Amino acid sequence: MMAVCSSCGGGLAVARSIGVVGLIAAVSVGCAGRREEPQPARPDPARPHPAAASPITAISPPIELVLISAGPDVRRAFYIGKFEITNAQYAAFVRETGYDGSDHPSSKPTEQFLDYWTDGRYPPDLRDHPVTRINWHHAKAFCDWLSRKTGRVVRLPTDAEWEWAARGRAGRVYPWGDEWDPRRCNWGDPGEIDGYAETAPVGSYPAGATPEGVHDLAGNIWEWSASKVLRGGPWCLDAESVRCEWKGREDPQRADDKFGFRVAVEVD
Numbered sequence: 001m002m003a004v005c006s007s008c009g010g011g012l013a014v015a016r017s018i019g020v021v022g023l024i025a026a027v028s029v030g031c032a033g034r035r036e037e038p039q040p041a042r043p044d045p046a047r048p049h050p051a052a053a054s055p056i057t058a059i060s061p062p063i064e065l066v067l068i069s070a071g072p073d074v075r076r077a078f079y080i081g082k083f084e085i086t087n088a089q090y091a092a093f094v095r096e097t098g099y100d101g102s103d104h105p106s107s108k109p110t111e112q113f114l115d116y117w118t119d120g121r122y123p124p125d126l127r128d129h130p131v132t133r134i135n136w137h138h139a140k141a142f143c144d145w146l147s148r149k150t151g152r153v154v155r156l157p158t159d160a161e162w163e164w165a166a167r168g169r170a171g172r173v174y175p176w177g178d179e180w181d182p183r184r185c186n187w188g189d190p191g192e193i194d195g196y197a198e199t200a201p202v203g204s205y206p207a208g209a210t211p212e213g214v215h216d217l218a219g220n221i222w223e224w225s226a227s228k229v230l231r232g233g234p235w236c237l238d239a240e241s242v243r244c245e246w247k248g249r250e251d252p253q254r255a256d257d258k259f260g261f262r263v264a265v266e267v268d
């Protein structure tokens, strides 16, 4: 099925991860979806308490991590980024390596790669916004660099890991619980409710975090997973499309202004 982003007119195939065929998402910007009064985030008793995980301090700003336990489809505990990777963090990679967005040593840079930056610098007001205009290869290149730099295994979360982190054992519909709340994430509202017409600084919705403290798993940007599936729904789609079970499928070489990522780190 195809969801059309009204901000760009482009199509993005979206599928429910639980095999229901024929679901059609309302996708226009400003589509309110179901609006209900906010509910408090419910702790998931089957999940561990938030665990202190050592942040990755090899770059600035450091990358904060949250420990996620093993689960039915995730055999080993892992760390996941508390936030999406920001422009400032991605800039540390570009600055140190001179990376130009070439997918492979022999290829040309992707035309859209960081095209909102100027001379290798991000717009100052977007410092803490998620980096966008990166394709799957650009996200992986950052992870590979950080693995070499830290000696830890830094990679994109698998599709299963992402979903487990977002939904927990309770199988939450949204990271915070089962009830839609238009103020707990950056979705297709043009900013009247959620405050942002496009990307929001990471961590802008603490009430939308999971019980373990992982932020922005609904909305803000589509996040590349290791399996090249996009998760989380971006700033331009409706409530239905930022549910934890939704997936986006795109060309891994496309660097859209709604595509970014967060890291996973293997537990030693």
Ligand SMILES: [Ca+2]
Pocket: 186, 187, 188, 189, 190, 191, 194, 195, 196, 197, 198, 235
């Ligand atoms: Ca919004």
